[in-house]
Amino acid sequence: MRMSSSVFVLDNGGWTAKVGLSTDSPITVPNSIMKAKSERRRPFIGNQIEECRDVSGLYFMLPLQKGYLINWDVQKTVWDYIFSKECCPINLSHTSLIITEPPFNFPSVQEAMAEIFFEEYEISSLLRINPSTLSCYNYRHKNPTSKCCIIVDIGYSFSHIIPFVNDMKIKAGIRRIDVGGKLLTNHLKEILSYRQLHVMDETYVVNQVKEDSCFVSQNFYNDMETAKLKIEDNTIVKDYVLPDFTTIRRGYLTDAGTTLDQQVLRMNNERFSIPEILFHPSDVGIRQMGIPEAIMDCLKACEEETWPHLLSNIVLIGGSSKFPGLQNRVLNEVRSLAPIDYTIKVHLPEDPITYSWEGGKLLSKDPGYSNLIVKREEYEEEGHALCYDKFDI
C-alpha cells in the first residue's frame, strides 16, 4: 500500500496551536483572531499579530470554549491561515493529519472535525488523538522501561490528570480541574485592576505579566509574611515595567522602586498567589481539589499494584506548568500525600508546550501508524462509524 508522503501534526490548543510537518520543528501559532484598537483596517489571525505594533486593548476571538471547539467560523479561519502560504504551505490532499482533541470530546464536535478535514480540506488520512496520549508516547519513547505514567496537562482552559498503564489510558481515572492559564490571567487582571491600574482590557499584556513575574511558592504562608515586609527587606516585591509600544515592546520585571519614568505595576503577593490557585482552586471560590490532591484521587481509580509505577512517572505538560517552582511543589505535596514506601518522580520536559507535538512527530514514524489512521477512501465508504471505532476518545 502506498504510504502518505507527509504527516502534519496539529496540536490544537486553547491559546496556541502547535503546528508543523513531522519532518520539521513545531511552530507555535496563537489559536485566535485578534483585533487591535490601533489597527482598524483588519483583524490579525494567528502569528500575524507579530505585525501589529500596538497590542494594547487586544480583542480576542477564540475558537475553543472551556477547551472544546465551539466557534467553528473562527477555527476555520485560523486553520485556513495555518495551511496557507503565510504559515505552513502544504499540499493537504497528500498529507496525513494528526489533530489533538481534549479528553471526552463531544461526539458532534468529533463528527464536525472529520467532516471539515475530509470534505473541505480533503486530507488523505486523519488521526484524532488526545495530546496526553502523544505525550505518553513521547515519554515512553525516551523512557522505555516505564510501564505507566500520569500525564498532568495544565493548559489554558483547564487542567487534566490522565493515568496511563501499559500505554492504555485509564478512562475512569481521568480528572479535570477547571483551572487553567486563562482563569489565572483573568484573576490577575481583576486584582490588578482593583488594587492599582485598570487593566481589564489588557488580556494580552497581563498574560505576559503573569508569564514574566509569577512563580509557585514553596512555603506559602512564609512567603506571605515576606511579602508584608517593607521594600528593603522584601525579597518578593518587584515592579513590572509595562510596555508602551514605542520603546518597550514587551514589559519586564525590575527591582521595586527603581523605575521612575515608566508606568509600572507593583507585583507583591500577586506574584505567587496567582499560580497558587492551581493548588487551591477554593481560593477563588472553585470548590475543587488542587493538582496534588487530584493526582491522589486519580490513583484511586487505578489498580493498587500500578501505583508505584504511576507515582514515579508523573509528567507535567502544558503552558501553565512553566511557572518556576511548580515541579518542586507538586513533588513535595504528592510526597506528603502518598505512602512513604513509594518513590515519587515528577518530570518536567524541556518544553512542556510542544511535548505533545513532539510525541505526534515520533508517533508518525511508528511502524504501527498506518493502522491508527482513517483514510479518506475509508471515510467516504463508512463515514463517522469508522472514526468512532478507530479513535479512542
Place this chain on the structure above:
Amino acid sequence: MAGRESGRIKDSIQKRILDDDSRKRRQKKALDALEQDNFHEDPHADLVMSKKVPKFQEDNKNSTRKRKTRSAEYFKLRFRKNFIQLVEEDLNYNSSSPNYTTAQVPQSCYPERHFCTVCGFPSTYTCIPCGARYCSVKCLGTHLDTRCLKWTA
C-alpha cells in the same frame, strides 16, 4: 421606655445584610467573569466591512481549482451548538461511562483558606453585610467605600 440603648446596635439592625442566595449569585457572577475571553466590546464592532472588496489572496490564483471552498460562515451555521447543549447531549448519550461531567474533580477535603479581598493577604475578619473577607480596619474602609453592596444584582 425609649432612649437609652447602644447606637451601634441600633445601626447594625438597619444595615442591610445580603442573604445566602444573593451571596451565591454574586460568587457565580465572579466565577463566570473569570471565564470571559474579553472584558471590553469588540473594537471593530462599528466598522462596516464591505463585501465587495476583492480579496487579494490565493483565491484568485487558484481559480482553476474545481472545488469551491466554503466560507467560515458556512461552518458556523452547520455546526451550531453551544457548550451547555454539548454537555447535556453528552450526558444523555453516554451517561454510564466516564464523561465530561464525571471527570470533574470532587471537592477538596481540606478547609478553604481566606484572603483579604482588598490586599490579598491572609484575613481573619468577615464583612457582615456581604461576607467578603478583610484583614484590617484600613482594608475594611476601602472595601466599604468601593465594593461592599455596590454591585448588588
